[in-house]
Amino acid sequence: MAGEMRPLPVPTPETKHFWDGTRAGELRLQRCDDCRHTYFPPRPFCSKCASRKVSIVRSSGRARRFSYVIHHRPAPGFTPPYAISVVELEEGPRMMSNIVGCPQTPEALVLDMPLEVTFERQTDAITLPSSSPPAAGEAYMRPGTVAVVGAAETTDLGVIPNLSQIQLHADAALNALKDAGLKPSDIDGVATAGEAPTTVASTSASRRPGSTAPRSVAVRS
Numbered sequence: 001m002a003g004e005m006r007p008l009p010v011p012t013p014e015t016k017h018f019w020d021g022t023r024a025g026e027l028r029l030q031r032c033d034d035c036r037h038t039y040f041p042p043r044p045f046c047s048k049c050a051s052r053k054v055s056i057v058r059s060s061g062r063a064r065r066f067s068y069v070i071h072h073r074p075a076p077g078f079t080p081p082y083a084i085s086v087v088e089l090e091e092g093p094r095m096m097s098n099i100v101g102c103p104q105t106p107e108a109l110v111l112d113m114p115l116e117v118t119f120e121r122q123t124d125a126i127t128l129p130s131s132s133p134p135a136a137g138e139a140y141m142r143p144g145t146v147a148v149v150g151a152a153e154t155t156d157l158g159v160i161p162n163l164s165q166i167q168l169h170a171d172a173a174l175n176a177l178k179d180a181g182l183k184p185s186d187i188d189g190v191a192t193a194g195e196a197p198t199t200v201a202s203t204s205a206s207r208r209p210g211s212t213a214p215r216s217v218a219v220r221s
């Protein structure tokens with residue numbers, strides 16, 4: 001229950017470097033000296049080739065949400081609902097994590113959203129790692145994968161009764177491409193601000209009168 005202390009881990013010889021790291025504000029992983037595999041959770045041999053020649057390395061702390069559930073039952077130290085997530089670290093390993101700093105709702109907890117590790121001191125001995133969305137203006141992109149290259153609104157602004165939402169999204173996307181000097185064949189997809197095309201397609205059959213003009217950005221990987 002909220003107010004009660006959440007259960008805390010007890011460091012072992014195998015996990016001591018990890019808990020020493022969180023106490024120092026570092027997320028520490030292990031990497032095989034033979035095959036270079038980086039792994040988690042801690043163990044004294046490589047999880048890929050079983051070599052015992054392993055080194056401790058510091059994670060960048062950057063991750064993406066891989067999967068999650070929202071837990072609605074009370075538990076010591078937690079106020080439901082709260083998310084239990086699996087995050088994928090930039091270095092490759094996945095780990096269980098709570099997500100802090102955002103509402104614990106499906107709308108806010110988007111799969112693949114960028115996260116960064118944060119640390120919450122529990123006792124003198126134990127500091128727990130959690131994940132949170134990057135602060136505004138600090139969102140990052142995985143190098144070489146995605147770039148925002150153009151932004152635009154629909155050609156006509158305001159209420160446009162003779163065009164469906166999908167048509168408006170397409171118009172805004174084409175304008176965003178033009179803004180970036182690109183063709184539709186240059187990109188993998190678009191992101192839109194406003195009502196999502198999938199929502200429109202499933203609820204209104206693209207015939208909603210008085211559609212509001214959306215904005216759009218073109219993205220290229």
Ligand SMILES: [Zn+2]
Nearest residue numbers: 032035046049
């Ligand atoms: Zn190995």
